[in-house]
Amino acid sequence: MKKDFRTELGKVRGWGAAHTGTSHFWAQRMTALANVPLFIFFIVLVVSLVGKDYATVHATLANPIVAVVMALMVLSGVYHMKLGMQVILEDYFPNEATRILMLALNTFFCYIIGAGLLLALLKITLGG
Numbered sequence: 001m002k003k004d005f006r007t008e009l010g011k012v013r014g015w016g017a018a019h020t021g022t023s024h025f026w027a028q029r030m031t032a033l034a035n036v037p038l039f040i041f042f043i044v045l046v047v048s049l050v051g052k053d054y055a056t057v058h059a060t061l062a063n064p065i066v067a068v069v070m071a072l073m074v075l076s077g078v079y080h081m082k083l084g085m086q087v088i089l090e091d092y093f094p095n096e097a098t099r100i101l102m103l104a105l106n107t108f109f110c111y112i113i114g115a116g117l118l119l120a121l122l123k124i125t126l127g128g
Helices: 007-012 024-048 055-061 065-093 097-127
Strands: none
Touching: 024 055, 024 065, 024 097, 055 065, 055 097
């Protein structure tokens, strides 16, 4: 018979050895769910702006509501990308030192991409 070494509280909460349980799984699913309407909005927005002049595109993107939805899309999309790449890196890099390096690079890359996108969005929105 196999012995389960988790505490009773750990069994109820579903925590494994890392004490994170299914939070990573759920975070990835929730960002995927959030990305559906956000990216549909983005696609519709881009299609509606095809062929428009620069002033119209700039005015549309400078709209506070559009800017907030775009910022949410950037944050959700970049976080979802980080979570997805983390799973891939953890699965396919058996060497722990290499895996830790790649996970750190993944985190830095996502922060740089997210910061750059948000900076560009702020520059457009605030008229810089």
